Amino acid sequence: MFRRKRFKKLDNLNTQQVLKQQVLSSDLNDNLQVLRSMYQDCFDVVFRTLLMGGKTKAVLVYIEGLSNIEELNDHVLGSLMEETEGEIDSPQSALREKMTISKLNEVKTFADCIENISIGNPVLLLDEAETGLALGLGKWEKRSVEEPTAESLVRGPREGFVETMGVNTSLLRRKIKSPDLKMKSMKIGSYTSTDIVIAYVEGLADQSLIKEVENRLKRIDIDSVLESGYIEELIEDSPRSPFPQLINTERPDTAAANLLEGRVVILVDGTPFALIAPIGFFSLLQSPEDYYQRALVSSSIRLLRMLFMGLSLVLPALYVGVTTYHQEMVPTSLLISVAASRESVPFPAFVEALLMEITFEALREAGVRLPKQIGAAVSIVGALVIGEAAVSAGLVSAPMVIVVAITGISSFMMPHYTQGLALRLLRFPLIFLAATLGLLGIMLGIITIIVHLCTLRSFGLPYLTPIAPLQGRELKDTFFRAPWWMMNTRPHLTGKFDTYRKASWKKTSPSKEEK
């Protein structure tokens, strides 16, 4: 009935493609005609015709706003339009000598032309020359390096990735100065031709992993990549799972730390979010600050985070399950106050929980989407609706409000937003299970989740490492964060090619000679 329909290739895309492959001809007018037809109805593309040295006809093609006009005027147009004595044998080489620009590239095909023009390099086409010159004068408006807003820290670097690839790679390069930091570039997206950079540290990262990442990226056939989320969904192992199998980060320090553990960082032009692969479930519970604060403090915060991860997943379900099936499990005095506050509530606990959770999620979403000025108003209304009015109107009970509030806070505690989202989503089926089967249902749900987590792979890495399979040595950086003088090995599955971070298992102590 619903048989596959064959995809129809877009026709105009094809003609474009054919034109692009063409080589520049020696006739300037021909070239111009082709370029003009390509850039038809593009008012921002400038064709500047000029006479070089008063003799040779030349055309400068660039896009307004993408190129540095001042430099173009000073260093290119000025020198080009100077009258020159005598005949020039090869205008190309003469130009190379004359122009005071560091980056000059020869372009031979229209494809090259378009590529250079699109990234802001003006292309100079000469009459009677089969090659043009691309001038490295790209300059466009970009955001400066700012503190990442999605992952803020108390202690740690304040810089974050920006939308520009060049800045992002430089931020990484400034962290890892070794030439072993490799960055392979490719372009994805037939319209956007977005720059993608695969960064890794040679000697640390598994060669087969890099190959796999490259292969997966190469297989992508998509018209546009506007954010790294596109790439993430296209290359992850189980796209249907609620759990993220790649971490996205705005922080160069996080990216660098992962590179040094043998992982691969995928940078996407046009977004500050870099992707890290492969990752495990427990990487999602780690904040970069864990590594910057004192080990004891970080370890206890990690334990707290684990606890609240559990709470954010099961707390409403637990409340529903216990109050509808297992009342004997609650201490008597607590049950008495729960009973008292539930007395005037017209809904069963399940409906109450669902109502509150959905309201909370709606409020959260509204708060995120709205402009900042209105956001405050939403939170006030929300606090009133959820906290005060709903209880005094007798629609929900006060303990339920507390449960929802704790759940909300605990889901915000997750250092990686994407994981918080996954847990939030799974909360609802668990509430449903708790309402139908009680604690048994919750256990079934949790077992299902754990089995699912066990089957997940991130680029072949078991998702639950180092718990399943158990890697005793890696537990130092899972539930606890061992002090740096004990963290002498890299994670086994990603860093096995250079196991030791530091020479020995030793902390620095006062030197003996000072006595």
Place this chain on the structure above:
Amino acid sequence: MNLFLSRKFIITLTSLLLLSSSFLLTGCWDRKEVNDMAMVLGAAIDKSKGKNSIELTIQTLNPRNVSNGQQGTGGRGSIISVRSAVGKNMADAASKLQTKISRQIFWGHCKIFILGKKLAKQGGLDPEIDFLLRHPEPRENAHLFVSDGKAADVMELMPPLDQYEGEALRRLAQMRTGAAVTVNEFEEMLTGDAGGAILPLIKILPRLHGEEKKETSAYIAGTAIFKKDKMIGQINARVTRGLLWLRDEIKVLSITVYPKRRQTIALDPIRQKTRLVPKIKNGKWTITAKITSENTIVENGTHLDAMSLDVVKQIEDKANKALNQRINESLSQVQKGMNVDVFGFAEAFHRKYPKEWEKVKDHWDKVLPKVVVNTDIRMRIRRPGLSTTPAGLKKEEIKEK
């Protein structure tokens, strides 16, 4: 290919729907909202006037009257309501009670059960205990009591400190000022070698002047002694202590010794341990109760210097004697007077002399009166308290011997 209309997707969706019905159709059958149930917080079982029938009285939570922070302090009335019904047995009475209560009775939080004295003395408690153990809801660790008067009267009390009488009694039992026995322990005692059992005996505290009629609480006034499932006697609080010392269940009680006439020293036990050592020699059965106890002095009403080792020794001797006397008193009342073994002697003999035990186990109550009980008491004073010398005395008045 449209993902949402593909055959695979439809099959997955259908199977998911079918799977979810297995939850929806089978689940929920025992769903019970907190506000659909009547929480039983205490129950009293009395002998009814009718033949072979009991009267079951329960106190259930009245959630409307629970004061919760926001809606001002104090409810409009008591947070409990008391209902009773007569039935042939517990289950019968409970189902008759259900007809009088608009919400489903829930036993899961009933932490105390009180037996009326008449019912206890009539014997045949097995069916009631069986209900408490067999029914899934009542707790096996609920405390059992015997009420001196009618048990139902206790249910209606409004204790001044706690929210309801059940809670007050549970706290009393957990403080272990007297015997504290749960349903489970009672059953164990009844089925044990000795066949004797104890339950705390409660009385209603006489109300103070100016208090409303029900505004008082019950207290543990002694111990009811059971032989098999029949109550055969009772002992008062004082004798109970001797009993509890032998059962190694004593807690938070101070001991008063009289080193001199009319002068007292009070000791608070820190920790204590009782070990029953049985011995059969030439057909003579003896039990030695080895009691060690460490104490602190909390009050010194004598002229003696508690820091002096001689004095300490002297006090210890007196304390040994006082305790010995206590224990003998309870032995004479229970072992000799009622001829019932609630001390754990039978278990002690059974454990050490299984062969000899086999011979006497059918007529243990004939052997029991002949068992000689010795005591080996070692009271130790470990701490003199926060002051060294007796208060209010000059140095010359203090005696070091």
